[in-house]
Amino acid sequence: MSDATVDPSRRTWLALTAGVGAVGGVATAVPFVASFAPSERAKAAGAPVRVDISTLQPGEKLTVEWRGKPVWIMRRTPEQLASLEKVEGDLADPNSDRTQYPTPDYAKNRHRSIKEEVLVAVGICSHLGCSPIDKFQPGAQPSLPDNWPGGFLCPCHGSTFDFAGRVFSNKPAPDNLEVPPHIYLSDTELLIGEDKQA
Template structure:
């Protein structure tokens, strides 16, 4: 014996169910879209996502502070002596071992986030035993590559994402 299967033609009621479901889905999407879209960052936040800085006017040996994402970023035009001092540090002497070459794209330019990794203070430039940065709040000392050398800070100063657009222009972020 074989079972006979009968297929009924779609009725008007089937069409109405499908049409009602489609209209409901479009309605839910139309109502949900503004709520989802409002979670995107606003224009001022997107504008702070990256900045371009003209570094051509920064003299050798100077540090410039720029604001990026609401916080300070230090751009240091390092001298030959500062580059040599940073390159000749033994990794075994460092709490957070990183070579100078891992922290810079061009040896003469150091670009780091200017927030102490201990409690978030802003360190002072050209200070401390290593002529790098000194956090006045708790005494963390960083060298000319932004690496922690003394004090309570556990990590080196962070290196943000950056790209050299030309010899005199850098994009941070």
């Protein structure tokens, strides 16, 4: 097996998830309290997440947790955006038409996002749930094709995704990465988990 099978980002995510699960177990040990007033932690687990992206630079990606899932927010460079058109012939679902993880209407476009440069996607592979790793550098490299355009690689079984989270054809993952509901509260602040203003 290659080094990719012990991807540290996946390990980190699994560790975080395990931590959340352990806390949930403690909460359910006091059911009477919980039944009268949902804990702040329980509310937080399903609540929308506000994210300041004002310092996110082109080519950078940050990860936040929403409903126990890693949500990626990435500001793509002009070169990364340009690659999205070039790869479309090699994608399984370039227009995000599949309905297993319905893509919100506002992200049913080539860049799968509201603002062209800012990707918001759940970082969980649609095959068996591993978290893909960043493979932003284009070109030949281990585990990737020689004409690799840059994107994400799922180390578990080799599925690859472009910079919009669209899965390449003939890979184990059946679907593109999920785009969660989200909305811009301002030019630099995102709300993940809701797409309507209160």
